[in-house]
Amino acid sequence: MLNSLARSSVSKVMDPIGRGLLKAGLSPDLVTVVGTAGVVAGSVGLLATGYLFAGTMVVTFFVLCDLVDGAMARARGYGTDFGVVLDASCDRIADGALFGALAYYAFATDQRLLGIAALICLVAGQVISYVKARADSVALAIGGALAERAERNVLGLVGAGLAGLGVPYALDVALWLLAVAGLVTVVQRLVQVRRAAVKAAAEPGHRSTGRPAL
Numbered sequence: 001m002l003n004s005l006a007r008s009s010v011s012k013v014m015d016p017i018g019r020g021l022l023k024a025g026l027s028p029d030l031v032t033v034v035g036t037a038g039v040v041a042g043s044v045g046l047l048a049t050g051y052l053f054a055g056t057m058v059v060t061f062f063v064l065c066d067l068v069d070g071a072m073a074r075a076r077g078y079g080t081d082f083g084v085v086l087d088a089s090c091d092r093i094a095d096g097a098l099f100g101a102l103a104y105y106a107f108a109t110d111q112r113l114l115g116i117a118a119l120i121c122l123v124a125g126q127v128i129s130y131v132k133a134r135a136d137s138v139a140l141a142i143g144g145a146l147a148e149r150a151e152r153n154v155l156g157l158v159g160a161g162l163a164g165l166g167v168p169y170a171l172d173v174a175l176w177l178l179a180v181a182g183l184v185t186v187v188q189r190l191v192q193v194r195r196a197a198v199k200a201a202a203e204p205g206h207r208s209t210g211r212p213a214l
């Protein structure tokens, strides 16, 4: 949702930054890796240990690198196949670190229900992206969904940031909302894939790209 709504306005901010970093001699791959390392460090070092507000600020800064590397690729004039895979793989690592850290924080502070919500967010988020990746691999195009990566990051980080500022139940509300939205989105994506597969199979001359069943 946010991806389709905010992408073009976000690009207007990120494109000049991307051009500047490219001129400074940095590569998109380096920004992808540094951004991911920053998200992991902020999550493990700050969020997991209970420094929720500081952690939110650090993770937010580095998570935005995911938008800068794409801007750099556009400024360079092309993306690479390796860049596509590196970017998506690093997204999974960053997502795992963020929600894994929130789960660790919740269990370490005896908030078991919150920990369960964070684990649901973690697993659902990975499955949501995995379904899309597998659909891409068999050339099935699917559209937007309820809780894509931008929504997951924004909800998780706003919840953690507000909790860090002392707002009661902010993280609980954000993570349970996201857990439910995440589970709904897993089903939504599978339904989208099923529809796309049925439509593709009905086209004349269609050949499945799936391997034969053994």
Ligand SMILES: CCCCCCCC/C=C\CCCCCCCC(=O)OC[C@H](COP(=O)(O)O[C@@H]1[C@H](O)[C@H](OP(=O)(O)O)[C@@H](O)[C@H](O)[C@H]1O)OC(=O)CCCCCCC/C=C\CCCCCCCC
Binding pocket: 002, 003, 004, 006, 007, 010, 056, 057, 060, 061, 063, 064, 066, 067, 070, 087, 088, 091, 125, 128, 129, 132, 133, 147, 148, 149, 150, 153, 154, 157, 158, 161, 162, 165
């Ligand atoms: C008083 C309040 C106190 C609380 C403080 C809170 C502060 C921070 C709160 C929120 C800010 C959160 C910002 C998070 C920005 C998230 C950006 C993001 O994740 O973008 C990624 C997204 C998708 O990117 P890709 O195309 O590269 O990745 C694809 C994705 O991984 C797919 O996964 P799927 O979605 O399917 O699960 C894969 O399938 C695919 O392979 C992969 O390529 O990019 C977008 O969606 C673009 C739109 C982003 C919209 C961002 C909105 C930003 C909103 C607020 C910004 C606030 C900035 C604050 C700066 C503070 C700095 C210190």
Ligand SMILES: Nc1ccn([C@@H]2O[C@H](COP(=O)(O)O)[C@@H](O)[C@H]2O)c(=O)n1
Binding pocket: 028, 029, 030, 032, 066, 067, 068, 069, 070, 071, 073, 078, 079, 080, 081, 082, 083, 084, 086, 087
């Ligand atoms: N190291 C990278 C990172 C990204 N790309 C290209 O950008 C696209 C992703 O852009 P986002 O703004 O959504 O991150 C990606 O699909 C690649 O085409 C790249 O080439 N190298």
Ligand SMILES: [Mg+2]
Binding pocket: 065, 066, 067, 068, 069, 070, 087
């Ligand atoms: Mg990126």
Ligand SMILES: [Mg+2]
Binding pocket: 066, 087, 088, 091
């Ligand atoms: Mg990305």
